[in-house]
Amino acid sequence: MTAAIGSTWFRRHGASAAPRKRLLILPHAGGSASFYQAWGDAFDDDTEVLVARYPGRHDRMAEPCIDRMEVLADEITAALLPLTDVPLTLFGHSMGASLAYETALRLEHRHTVRPEALHVSSRKAPHRLTPRALHLQGDEALIAEVRGLGGTDSSLLDNLDLREMVLPAIRADFTIVGTYGPRSATPLGCPVYAYVGDRDPSITEDDMAAWADVAPAGFALRVLPGDHFYLVERRQELVRAVTERLAGAR
Numbered sequence: 001m002t003a004a005i006g007s008t009w010f011r012r013h014g015a016s017a018a019p020r021k022r023l024l025i026l027p028h029a030g031g032s033a034s035f036y037q038a039w040g041d042a043f044d045d046d047t048e049v050l051v052a053r054y055p056g057r058h059d060r061m062a063e064p065c066i067d068r069m070e071v072l073a074d075e076i077t078a079a080l081l082p083l084t085d086v087p088l089t090l091f092g093h094s095m096g097a098s099l100a101y102e103t104a105l106r107l108e109h110r111h112t113v114r115p116e117a118l119h120v121s122s123r124k125a126p127h128r129l130t131p132r133a134l135h136l137q138g139d140e141a142l143i144a145e146v147r148g149l150g151g152t153d154s155s156l157l158d159n160l161d162l163r164e165m166v167l168p169a170i171r172a173d174f175t176i177v178g179t180y181g182p183r184s185a186t187p188l189g190c191p192v193y194a195y196v197g198d199r200d201p202s203i204t205e206d207d208m209a210a211w212a213d214v215a216p217a218g219f220a221l222r223v224l225p226g227d228h229f230y231l232v233e234r235r236q237e238l239v240r241a242v243t244e245r246l247a248g249a250r
Contacts, residue, residue: 013040197230
């Protein structure tokens with residue numbers, strides 16, 4: 001049962017058959033597990049890397065997309081529970097940061113599983129969110145937004161046939177982003193580590209600093225050179241920072 005769940009929801013990288021810790025990566029809106037392929041072998045042999053595989057893309061293309069944060073977080077949490085036998089750290093970029101936070105809340109408050117840490121990247125804190133109604137606009141507006149942010153293979157957007165294949169997933173993700181509004185700053189029992197590019201057009205250092213309000217157990221912010229997808233060019237620095245935190249996991 002566990003293997004079937006893991007193979008459906010997570011791409012698993014590295015570590016031995018008995019890892020001592022796990023890192024779950026939750027991709028951004030319009031993103032997929034393949035974007036984080038290089039992260040799979042970037043950590044030590046004791047760490048198993050899980051990258052979430054959202055429905056409606058790649059080898060889950062035939063499955064209906066999920067367009068509500070609550071539903072996606074519930075599904076991710078349920079799939080993750082059998083894999084919480086070792087210390088778990090969560091990392092989410094952009095939309096994935098909100099999803100990582102919601103997953104951490106569910107693990108802790110519903111299942112008494114406290115993650116070792118939450119790493120959030122390029123996303124406003126839950127109580128500072130200012131959702132946009134981009135998901136209510138036409139396809140061209142969505143495509144323009146995705147192109148502007150980066151993080152999606154441009155060849156998928158240039159080819160009309162491929163674009164039609166990926167648009168439902170993109171629209172579902174931006175529906176999640178557009179309907180996940182400001183909410184109370186419910187605190188977590190684990191430390192929170194935040195990251196942002198110094199030239200991000202929509203997320204400021206102050207926006208990321210507000211994550212401290214949900215992190216009574218500890219908070220740190222790191223600003224790296226780059227825009228919303230600073231983590232492409234600064235991957236090694238970001239991975240190094242996450243690795244240093246993982247080293248402290250039990």
